[in-house]
Amino acid sequence: METRTAMIRLFRFLLPLFALVAAPAHAERIKDLGTFQGVRPNQLTGYGIVVGLAGTGDDSLQYATEGMKGVVSRFGLTLPQGINPALKNAAAVLVTADLPAFSKPGQRLDVTVSALGKAKSLRGGTLIMTALRGADNEIYAMAQGNLAVGGLGVSGADGSQVSVNIPSAGRIPGGATVERAVATGFDTAPTLTFNLAEADLTTALRVADGINRTFGDRRARATDAVSVAIDATPGAEDRILMMGMIENIEIAPADAPAKVIVNARTGTVVINGAVKIHPAAVAHGKLTVSVNESPRIVQPAPFSQGQTALEQSSSISVEQEKRPMVNFKGGASLADIVKAVNAIGASPADMVAILEALKQAGAMKAELVVL
Structure with missing residues (x-):
């Protein structure tokens, strides 16, 4: 001891x-x-009801109706058979939270509340006590409280709408209480x-x-x-x-492997510092072919038997932009690559083509990742 x-x-x-x-x-x-x-943290999820909305709830959504019946049944109240309440002031929601490692019963968690149905806004709503379950379907926390909603939605009688951010989701800071600890x-x-x-x-x-x-x-x-x-x-x-x-x-962690990341949708190209170029020469030119159509109306001679006709007239022009050839020396770094590509006036799309060609030629030993 x-x-x-x-x-x-x-x-x-x-x-x-x-x-x-x-x-x-x-x-x-x-x-x-x-x-x-x-x-590590664990994800928790629950299904609940938000009440107190100003007419922006789910109205006739069956999920909200059944959920509200379950809420009132806790207090010994039973709704008449076959009668479903109009729930414009309530909404069915999904509640999510992260349970940090070593969390103990009684600690507070922040929760996120998101509308499940057609609720237009959760502003001003209150979440009724909701059980939050883990992947093993066990209850680890209970959530309840008033929502903080950063979005705003307004609609007019003529159907016009104005929406700022997302009014159908909100947060409750410290809105859940841990009820069970997770054994690590x-x-x-x-x-x-x-x-x-x-x-x-x-x-x-x-x-x-x-x-x-x-x-x-x-x-x-x-x-x-x-x-x-x-x-x-x-x-x-x-x-x-x-x-x-x-x-x-x-x-000192190991250096990252050589990678070139290309986002084909936005034209973004990211090259990390580990990329090296072996000796290679690059020539990048631009060929533009233009075809212009100028049809003409041809009239026949007076008092003749001819007819008015349409005569086609086409002109084709070819323009080739000449750009210098760039010579990459062995061991060229990221700065050398960027400088050379900028010198020939290549766009991001052109740069992708150049990098692909360098890799195919064996002059670039790097992983090419296309997003």
């Missing part, structure tokens, strides 16, 4: 010292590269697993090496391009201390 207490005190003493250790160039904290497995299992699992946000073998190896250097042992090992397994003693307190120390370790 005394050994364990001494170890905890040592961890607490060393934790603030990690910020003072000289970090490598372009270093990033491990906590910014990924997350520990199991320590991080304190009882045989090992801790750190998962990178982006798969990279080199970065995974560097994360494991950084952890081993910090603790002076071989407790961390990269199991694949995403996961790093870390041996840890059982117990929440010891593991929390170790996780806090690991998160603040700084390493």
